[in-house]
Amino acid sequence: VNATPLNIAIAGLGTVGGGLMKLIADQGDLLEKRAGRPIRVAAVSAKTRGKNRGFALDGAQWFDDAAKMAAEANVEAVVELIGGSDGVARQVCENALAKGRHVVTANKALLAHHGTALARAAEKANVALAFEAAVAGGIPVIKALREGLAGNRLSRVYGILNGTCNYILTQMQESKREFAEVLAEAQSLGYAEADPSFDVDGIDTAHKLAILASVSFGTEVGFDAVHVEGIRHVSALDIAFADELGYRIKLLGIARPTEHGIEQRVHPCMVDATAPIARVSGVFNAVVADGDFVGSTVFQGRGAGAGPTASAVAADLVDIARGVRVPAFSVPAGKLAKLKASPMERHRGAYYMRLMVQDRPGVIAQVAQALADDSVSMEAVLQRARHPTEAVPVVFITHETEEAAMNRVLAKIAALGTVVEPPRMIRIEPLSQ
Numbered sequence: 373v374n375a376t377p378l379n380i381a382i383a384g385l386g387t388v389g390g391g392l393m394k395l396i397a398d399q400g401d402l403l404e405k406r407a408g409r410p411i412r413v414a415a416v417s418a419k420t421r422g423k424n425r426g427f428a429l430d431g432a433q434w435f436d437d438a439a440k441m442a443a444e445a446n447v448e449a450v451v452e453l454i455g456g457s458d459g460v461a462r463q464v465c466e467n468a469l470a471k472g473r474h475v476v477t478a479n480k481a482l483l484a485h486h487g488t489a490l491a492r493a494a495e496k497a498n499v500a501l502a503f504e505a506a507v508a509g510g511i512p513v514i515k516a517l518r519e520g521l522a523g524n525r526l527s528r529v530y531g532i533l534n535g536t537c538n539y540i541l542t543q544m545q546e547s548k549r550e551f552a553e554v555l556a557e558a559q560s561l562g563y564a565e566a567d568p569s570f571d572v573d574g575i576d577t578a579h580k581l582a583i584l585a586s587v588s589f590g591t592e593v594g595f596d597a598v599h600v601e602g603i604r605h606v607s608a609l610d611i612a613f614a615d616e617l618g619y620r621i622k623l624l625g626i627a628r629p630t631e632h633g634i635e636q637r638v639h640p641c642m643v644d645a646t647a648p649i650a651r652v653s654g655v656f657n658a659v660v661a662d663g664d665f666v667g668s669t670v671f672q673g674r675g676a677g678a679g680p681t682a683s684a685v686a687a688d689l690v691d692i693a694r695g696v697r698v699p700a701f702s703v704p705a706g707k708l709a710k711l712k713a714s715p716m717e718r719h720r721g722a723y724y725m726r727l728m729v730q731d732r733p734g735v736i737a738q739v740a741q742a743l744a745d746d747s748v749s750m751e752a753v754l755q756r757a758r759h760p761t762e763a764v765p766v767v768f769i770t771h772e773t774e775e776a777a778m779n780r781v782l783a784k785i786a787a788l789g790t791v792v793e794p795p796r797m798i799r800i801e802p803l804s805q
């Protein structure tokens with residue numbers, strides 16, 4: 373091969389940037405054969421120039437200012453691997469697109485907030501905006517949804533999109549320990565950040581879900597419309613009850629069209645323990661897409677880490693080198709529909725509700741009355757232990773009902789004198805087979 377190399381600039385040389393440098397060094401020949409031209413790192417930028425990174429920067433030109441590099445380096449494509457929804461990362465992408473350079477990024481926060489605007493800018497400049505690495509790390513799910521499933525209308529897309537949360541829930545399940553203890557251990561092992569809030573409060577999952585929804589339904593990216601709950605309130609007791617009922621508790625991001633618009637929600641779910649997604653454990657991620665012609669498709673693999681994330685970035689670079697151009701969010705940016713959000717109060721589903729009650733005659737009847745008042749029908753009641761003086765847990769499973777009705781029921785029940793803690797509610801998600 374003797375074609376012109378694809379010269380690229382890399383902004384950010386941390387976990388992902390370092391992984392990409394290594395992949396390009398190790399797999400250069402393979403990439404060249406597949407892309408039809410070599411991929412060459414012509415420019416790099418990071419915060420601290422002198423840092424020992426454990427890899428050679430060889431002939432790459434160093435820039436102290438990543439945004440300046442994006443505008444001025446002599447490259448066809450800029451890879452943004454800094455992170456953050458605004459600031460330098462955003463400037464890097466905007467500058468590159470304004471100068472007619474392709475952009476590859478792993479930055480889900482940036483895309484969740486500014487994805488539509490960036491896609492418009494890319495389209496205007498007739499260049500690629502590629503972000504395979506931004507959702508589910510090494511799993512090529514963007515390509516699968518956008519290209520592989522292009523012949524389908526999707527009725528739902530959902531997934532385990534945050535490895536930290538899945539690791540914590542898996543550990544809680546296996547060791548029967550509480551959230552706080554498992555989180556502390558995950559932090560000491562490096563599986564959770566010192567400030568874990570982006571992960572455990574569901575924000576990272578919501579970023580990725582907003583991107584998946586746009587790719588799946590051809591709507592503008594709408595992070596603000598995502599209903600977000602994290603996993604802090606999941607307790608060992610609820611995990612034990614879930615087990616008894618044949619469920620696993622997973623933090624899912626779920627998007628689907630409903631009669632009210634597009635529903636986007638992130639929250640802990642009870643899922644059938646035998647479903648494929650229930651068996652995705654530890655730091656692994658998975659995405660399931662339900663299509664009208666294809667049926668249900670399941671993708672799983674590593675959602676983070678230097679190798680998997682670099683793998684996804686490299687695939688985007690090979691596409692660019694080959695001259696492949698596809699609309700970032702499945703339809704041309706100018707044709708993305710305005711997002712009409714289906715409100716959470718209109719959500720319909722079955723619910724798990726766990727109460728701590730004083731074990732007195734009549735308590736269950738009171739709760740049953742509160743449910744009946746809002747026409748929420750009960751499928752099952754579960755009471756394991758009895759105690760003459762201490763509060764005991766009682767679990768109620770409802771039939772399908774509307775979230776608004778369930779919220780009214782929960783408020784009423786919380787006010788009962790015999791219910792000693794705020795009720796815990798976990799939604800039950802029926803899964804495709």
Ligand SMILES: NC(=O)c1ccc[n+]([C@@H]2O[C@H](COP(=O)([O-])OP(=O)(O)OC[C@H]3O[C@@H](n4cnc5c(N)ncnc54)[C@H](OP(=O)(O)O)[C@@H]3O)[C@@H](O)[C@H]2O)c1
Nearest residue numbers: 384385386387388418419420438453454455478479676677
């Ligand atoms: N880590 C993963 O597994 C993973 C998976 C999927 C997606 N992502 C996404 O990939 C992106 C990068 O994540 P990461 O884990 O690689 O982060 P990281 O290890 O913290 O690396 C960030 C890099 O950005 C550089 N940087 C920071 N501020 C800068 C500035 N003002 N100008 C130029 N460079 C700057 C840092 O420079 P120094 O090295 O000099 O400090 C560092 O090299 C994020 O958007 C993240 O969400 C990460």
